[in-house]
Amino acid sequence: MKHLLQTSDLTINDISQILSDAQYFLDGGDWLPKKNIFVANLFFENSTRTKCSFEVAQRRLGLNIIPFEVSTSSVSKGETLYDTVKTLEAIGVNAVVIRHNQDRYFDELAGKSDVSIINAGDGCGHHPTQSLLDLLTIKQEFGSFRGLKVAIIGDIRHSRVARSNADTLVRLGANVVFSGPAEWFNEELLENGSYEAIDSAVETADVVMLLRIQHERHGDKGTKAADDYHQAFGLTIEREKRMKPGSIIMHPAPVNRNVEIADSLVECERSRIFKQMKNGVYIRMAVLKRTIEQMEGSGQNEHINQKWTVAN
Amino acid sequence: MKHLLQTSDLTINDISQILSDAQYFLDGGDWLPKKNIFVANLFFENSTRTKCSFEVAQRRLGLNIIPFEVSTSSVSKGETLYDTVKTLEAIGVNAVVIRHNQDRYFDELAGKSDVSIINAGDGCGHHPTQSLLDLLTIKQEFGSFRGLKVAIIGDIRHSRVARSNADTLVRLGANVVFSGPAEWFNEELLENGSYEAIDSAVETADVVMLLRIQHERHGDKGTKAADDYHQAFGLTIEREKRMKPGSIIMHPAPVNRNVEIADSLVECERSRIFKQMKNGVYIRMAVLKRTIEQMEGSGQNEHINQKWTVAN
Amino acid sequence: MKHLLQTSDLTINDISQILSDAQYFLDGGDWLPKKNIFVANLFFENSTRTKCSFEVAQRRLGLNIIPFEVSTSSVSKGETLYDTVKTLEAIGVNAVVIRHNQDRYFDELAGKSDVSIINAGDGCGHHPTQSLLDLLTIKQEFGSFRGLKVAIIGDIRHSRVARSNADTLVRLGANVVFSGPAEWFNEELLENGSYEAIDSAVETADVVMLLRIQHERHGDKGTKAADDYHQAFGLTIEREKRMKPGSIIMHPAPVNRNVEIADSLVECERSRIFKQMKNGVYIRMAVLKRTIEQMEGSGQNEHINQKWTVAN
Numbered sequence: 001m002k003h004l005l006q007t008s009d010l011t012i013n014d015i016s017q018i019l020s021d022a023q024y025f026l027d028g029g030d031w032l033p034k035k036n037i038f039v040a041n042l043f044f045e046n047s048t049r050t051k052c053s054f055e056v057a058q059r060r061l062g063l064n065i066i067p068f069e070v071s072t073s074s075v076s077k078g079e080t081l082y083d084t085v086k087t088l089e090a091i092g093v094n095a096v097v098i099r100h101n102q103d104r105y106f107d108e109l110a111g112k113s114d115v116s117i118i119n120a121g122d123g124c125g126h127h128p129t130q131s132l133l134d135l136l137t138i139k140q141e142f143g144s145f146r147g148l149k150v151a152i153i154g155d156i157r158h159s160r161v162a163r164s165n166a167d168t169l170v171r172l173g174a175n176v177v178f179s180g181p182a183e184w185f186n187e188e189l190l191e192n193g194s195y196e197a198i199d200s201a202v203e204t205a206d207v208v209m210l211l212r213i214q215h216e217r218h219g220d221k222g223t224k225a226a227d228d229y230h231q232a233f234g235l236t237i238e239r240e241k242r243m244k245p246g247s248i249i250m251h252p253a254p255v256n257r258n259v260e261i262a263d264s265l266v267e268c269e270r271s272r273i274f275k276q277m278k279n280g281v282y283i284r285m286a287v288l289k290r291t292i293e294q295m296e297g298s299g300q301n302e303h304i305n306q307k308w309t310v311a312n
Numbered sequence: 313m314k315h316l317l318q319t320s321d322l323t324i325n326d327i328s329q330i331l332s333d334a335q336y337f338l339d340g341g342d343w344l345p346k347k348n349i350f351v352a353n354l355f356f357e358n359s360t361r362t363k364c365s366f367e368v369a370q371r372r373l374g375l376n377i378i379p380f381e382v383s384t385s386s387v388s389k390g391e392t393l394y395d396t397v398k399t400l401e402a403i404g405v406n407a408v409v410i411r412h413n414q415d416r417y418f419d420e421l422a423g424k425s426d427v428s429i430i431n432a433g434d435g436c437g438h439h440p441t442q443s444l445l446d447l448l449t450i451k452q453e454f455g456s457f458r459g460l461k462v463a464i465i466g467d468i469r470h471s472r473v474a475r476s477n478a479d480t481l482v483r484l485g486a487n488v489v490f491s492g493p494a495e496w497f498n499e500e501l502l503e504n505g506s507y508e509a510i511d512s513a514v515e516t517a518d519v520v521m522l523l524r525i526q527h528e529r530h531g532d533k534g535t536k537a538a539d540d541y542h543q544a545f546g547l548t549i550e551r552e553k554r555m556k557p558g559s560i561i562m563h564p565a566p567v568n569r570n571v572e573i574a575d576s577l578v579e580c581e582r583s584r585i586f587k588q589m590k591n592g593v594y595i596r597m598a599v600l601k602r603t604i605e606q607m608e609g610s611g612q613n614e615h616i617n618q619k620w621t622v623a624n
Numbered sequence: 625m626k627h628l629l630q631t632s633d634l635t636i637n638d639i640s641q642i643l644s645d646a647q648y649f650l651d652g653g654d655w656l657p658k659k660n661i662f663v664a665n666l667f668f669e670n671s672t673r674t675k676c677s678f679e680v681a682q683r684r685l686g687l688n689i690i691p692f693e694v695s696t697s698s699v700s701k702g703e704t705l706y707d708t709v710k711t712l713e714a715i716g717v718n719a720v721v722i723r724h725n726q727d728r729y730f731d732e733l734a735g736k737s738d739v740s741i742i743n744a745g746d747g748c749g750h751h752p753t754q755s756l757l758d759l760l761t762i763k764q765e766f767g768s769f770r771g772l773k774v775a776i777i778g779d780i781r782h783s784r785v786a787r788s789n790a791d792t793l794v795r796l797g798a799n800v801v802f803s804g805p806a807e808w809f810n811e812e813l814l815e816n817g818s819y820e821a822i823d824s825a826v827e828t829a830d831v832v833m834l835l836r837i838q839h840e841r842h843g844d845k846g847t848k849a850a851d852d853y854h855q856a857f858g859l860t861i862e863r864e865k866r867m868k869p870g871s872i873i874m875h876p877a878p879v880n881r882n883v884e885i886a887d888s889l890v891e892c893e894r895s896r897i898f899k900q901m902k903n904g905v906y907i908r909m910a911v912l913k914r915t916i917e918q919m920e921g922s923g924q925n926e927h928i929n930q931k932w933t934v935a936n
Contacts, residue, residue: 038368048698048708052690053715056662059688064371066364067379067691074360079566084360087565090589091365253711254703277714350680376683378676379691386672391878396672399877402901403677 002116002294004287005106006126007164012171014290019136021286022279025060031285032062033292038093040066042084043120044075044100049253049277050120050129054097057284061292066093082108089115095291098122116291124158130252131164133283135172137276138207141248146173151201152193153179153233154211154260157186161252162211166192177201180211180233198233203242210235210251210260226259235261240270248272314428314606316599317418318438319476324483326602331448333598334591337372343597344374345604350405352378354396355432356387356412361565361589362432362441366409369596373604378405394420401427407603410434428603436470442564443476445595447484449588450519453560458485463513464505465491465545466523466572469498473564474523478504489513492523492545510544514551522547522563522572538571547573552582560584626740626918628911629730630750631788636795638914643760645910646903649684655909656686657916662717664690666708667744668699668724673877673901674744674753678721681908685916690717706732713739719915722746740915748782754876755788757907759796761900762831765872770797775825776817777803777857778835778884781810785876786835790816801825804835804857822857827866833874834859834884850883859885864894872896 003009010018025031039058043051058065066088070076075084085096095116098105103123110117121127135145142148150169156162156178166176166189176193178185179201202208213229230236235249240262243249249261249271257263266273315321322330337343351370355363370377378400382388387396393412400408407428410417415435422429433439447457454460462481468474468490478488478501488505490497491513514520525541542548547561552574555561561573561583569575578585628634634642649655663682667675682689690712694700699708709720719740722729727747734741745751759769766772774793780786780802790800790813800817802809803825826832837853854860859873864886867873873885873895881887890897 043696046696046698046700048703049711052692052712055690056716066367068364069381069693072355072358074358074566076358077566079360083566086586087361087589088364090586091593092368254698254701254707274710274714277711281715378679380676381693384667384670386670386878388670389878391672395878398898399673399901400676402898403905404680
C-alpha cells in the first residue's frame with residue numbers, strides 16, 4: 001500500500017522491514033529515489049518534532065519539499081482538504097505528510113487521489129510514525145518485544161500515541177497496561193491491555209511510557225491542577241526510584257515538566273526521550289523509502305484522470 | 313523585458329514562445345540557468361495553487377528559493393513593499409514573484425530596482441501566468457484560438473483573470489463574451505467582448521470559463537445567496553447537458569462547489585480544471601526561463617548603485 | 625568557541641579573520657563544509673534582512689535548512705526554548721540561528737547542548753552579525769578603524785546594535801560618540817563613548833550611524849511625534865549638507881523614512897545602507913564557516929548523551 005494511515009494497516013512483516021530500514025539509515029546507510037520526488041508537509045496542527053523530523057528525513061533522501069503553510073494557503077479561503085490534496089497532485093506533488101485535528105481525515109482522500117498520504121497524526125486517532133519510532137527505541141534496548149511489560153500512563157482517551165502503540169505492541173507479543181486518571185481511560189482500549197494502578201504499573205514495567213496532557217484537546221473539565229496530577233499520576237522522583245532495574249522511561253514530547261514527569265528525570269539515565277526523537281528521523285526515512293518504492297513500482301502520477309490532448 | 317507584469321506587455325510572439333517553452337517542459341524537456349539564481353516568493357494574499365506551482369517550477373529549474381513570510385517579515389514593522397524589494401535585491405535575490413492586494417503595486421517598483429518582478433496577481437488587476445496557463449490549456453484542446461468562442465462567466469468586475477484573459481484571447485483571434493450578474497459586469501471590458509445571457513453563452517461557447525466568487529473582495533453587498541447564484545449564473549447539471557459537443561469547462565480555482573459549478577462537474581469529462589493547474593507549473597517554468605535569460609543577457613545584479621571601494 | 629553570542633566574546637584576531645573571510649566570499653571565493661550540515665533559523669521576532677540574509681548565506685554554503693516557524697511549532701503548546709533546541713539537536717540539527725526578544729536568552733542554552741548557537745539578536749542586548757557587517761562596511765570605506773569618529777545616533781537604550789558596535793569599535797581604535805534624545809541614553813554605555821549634541825556630532829563624524837526608533841520596544845511613553853523627532857534628532861536634508869567630506873551614512877534598517885533620516889537621503893551618495901545589507905550576507909557566510917570549522921574539528925553531534933544500545 002502506498003499510504004501509511006494507521007499501524008493496523010501494517011503487518012508484522014511490514015513493521016519489521018521498516019524497523020530494519022530505519023536501523024540501516026541510523027547506521028549510516030544510504031538510499032536515494034530513482035527520480036525527482038516532490039513532497040509537501042500539511043500540518044493543520046502545531047508541531048516541532050514531527051514536522052522538523054520529516055523535513056530532516058526528506059532532505060536526507062534528497063526529496064524536493066514544497067512549503068505549505070495552512071494559514072497562508074487557500075484553506076483560509078474555505079478550500080477543503082480534498083481539493084487541496086487534488087491541487088497538489090495536479091501540480092506534481094507525489095506524496096503528502098498530513099497532520100489534522102479531525103479523526104480519520106484520510107477517509108475522504110484515500111482511493112480518490114494518486115498522491116501517497118503519510119499520516120502524521122489524525123485528531124485522537126492514529127500516529128503511526130510515532131508508534132514505529134517507539135518500537136525502534138524499545139527494540140534497540142531489549143532486542144525483542146515478547147514478554148515485555150509496557151505501561152502507558154496518562155491522557156489515554158485523547159492520545160493517538162496510546163492507540164497506535166497498544167495495537168502494535170500487543171501484536172508484537174508485549175503486555176500492555178494502562179494507567180492514569182480513570183476518567184481518561186477508554187473502554188475501547190481494553191482489548192489491548194488492562195488498567196493498573198499507577199504505583200504498581202511503574203514498579204513492574206520494563207517500559208514506562210508517559211503521555212502528554214493535551215491541554216488543547218480538553219477544556220478545564222477533567223484537567224487536574226498540574227501539581228495534583230503530578231503527585232497522583234506523574235513520574236515523580238520517588239516513583240522513579242522504585243522502577244525495575246534496566247527499565248526505561250519514554251514520552252512522545254513535548255513534555256510538560258513537573259506534570260507528567262519530574263523536571264530532573266527528563267534527561268536522567270533511564271530516559272530515552274531524546275533518543276526517541278533521534279530515532280524518529282530514521283523511522284521517517286524508512287517510511288518515505290517504502291512509500292517511494294511503491295510509487296516507483298506502480299508508475300504513480302504518470303497521468304491525470306482527464307482527457308489529455310496535446311495540440312500544437 | 314525582464315519583468316512580467318501584465319499580459320498586455322507581451323506581444324503575440326512572446327506569448328507563442330512562452331506556450332512553446334511550456335509545452336517543451338511538459339514533454340520532459342530540460343533547461344537550467346547558467347549560474348546560481350536566487351528567487352523569493354512574496355505572497356501578500358493567500359494562495360495554494362499559484363504559490364505551490366511557482367515553488368515546484370523553481371525547484372525543477374534548480375533555483376535557490378529564499379523563504380519569505382509576510383507575517384514574520386519586517387513588513388509587520390511597517391516596512392514598505394519598495395524597501396522590502398530593495399532589501400532583497402541588496403542581499404542577492406535576482407527575481408521576486410509577488411502577489412499583492414493593491415492594483416498595480418508594481419508601478420512603484422519597476423525601473424527602480426534591478427530585481428526582476430513576476431506578477432502573481434495584483435488586486436483586481438492582472439494575473440498573467442494564470443492567463444498563460446489558460447491559453448496553453450485551450451491550445452492543447454483546440455490547436456488554435458482563431459474563431460473560438462470563450463464565455464467568461466461570473467464575478468468579472470473583481471477578476472484579474474477575466475481582465476488578463478480577455479486581453480490575450482481577443483488578440484489571438486478568439487471571440488469573448490461575458491456573462492453573470494449584470495451588477496458585476498465592468499463597462500471597461502466591453503472593448504474585449506460583449507455581454508450575453510447565461511444560457512445562450514453556455515450553449516454556444518467552445519470554452520466555458522467560470523470565475524470564482526471572491527467573497528474576500530466584496531462584503532455582503534452584491535453577494536447573492538450561494539444557491540440562488542448557482543441557479544441563476546452557475547454551471548448546473550442541467551446547463552452542462554446543453555453545452556456544445558467538444559466544448560470544455562475551465563475555472564481558475566479554488567472552486568466554490570455548488571456555487572459557480574455543480575459539485576459533480578468539477579471532475580467531469582469536460583472539465584479541464586485540474587489540467588489547468590498541471591499546466592500552470594510548466595507555464596511558470598517558461599516564464600522563469602524567459603526572465604532568467606534576459607537577466608543573463610543583461611548582467612543584472614552585478615553591481616549596486618552605491619560607491620564600491622574595497623579597502624583591505 | 626562554537627557559538628557566536630556577543631561581540632565581546634570575539635578577540636580582535638577573531639574579528640579580523642571574520643572580516644577577511646567575508647571579503648573573500650564577497651570577491652567570489654568558495655568554501656563548502658566537509659559533510660552535510662543541518663541548520664534551523666529560529667526567529668521569535670519579525671525580520672526580513674537578518675533572516676533572509678542568513679538564508680542566502682546558508683544556501684551559498686550548501687547547508688540543509690530545516691524550516692521553523694515559531695507560530696506553528698510546539699512553542700505555541702508552551703514548549704520552552706531549551707526543549708526546542710534540545711529537540712532540534714536530537715533530530716540532527718547542527719546549528720541554530722536565534723533571534724529572541726529576551727535579553728541573554730542564550731544563557732539557558734550554552735553549555736547544555738551540542739548545537740552551535742548563532743545569536744541573531746537578543747532583546748535589547750546584542751546583535752553580533754550586524755556589528756560585524758557594520759565593521760566590514762567601515763573597513764571597505766576607510767581601510768582602518770584607528771582614529772575614526774563614529775557617531776551613533778538615536779534610540780540607544782533599546783538598541784542591541786549600539787551596544788555591539790560600541791564594544792567593537794572602541795576595541796578597534798575608533799572614537800565613539802552617542803547622540804539622540806537624552807532620555808534614551810544609557811549610562812552604562814559611557815565607558816565606550818561620550819554623549820554629544822546632534823549637530824556637532826553629525827558635522828564632525830566620519831561615520832553617522834543612525835538607529836531605528838523601535839516602536840515595538842517602548843509604548844507611547846518616550847516616543848516623540850515622528851516629525852518632532854526628525855527635526856530634533858534625525859538626519860535632515862540640512863544636517864546632511866554639513867557632514868564632513870568623505871563621511872558616510874549608515875543605518876541597520878528597516879528605516880523609518882523621514883524620522884531617523886530624510887526620505888531622499890536613504891539612497892544618496894553618502895548612504896551605505898544597502899551596501900550594509902549586501903555585506904551582511906558575506907559576514908554571515910564567514911560566521912557560519914567559522915562555526916562549522918569548529919564543529920568539524922570537535923566532532924560535534926556524533927553522539928547523544930544517552931545510553932546507546934543497538935539491538936537487532
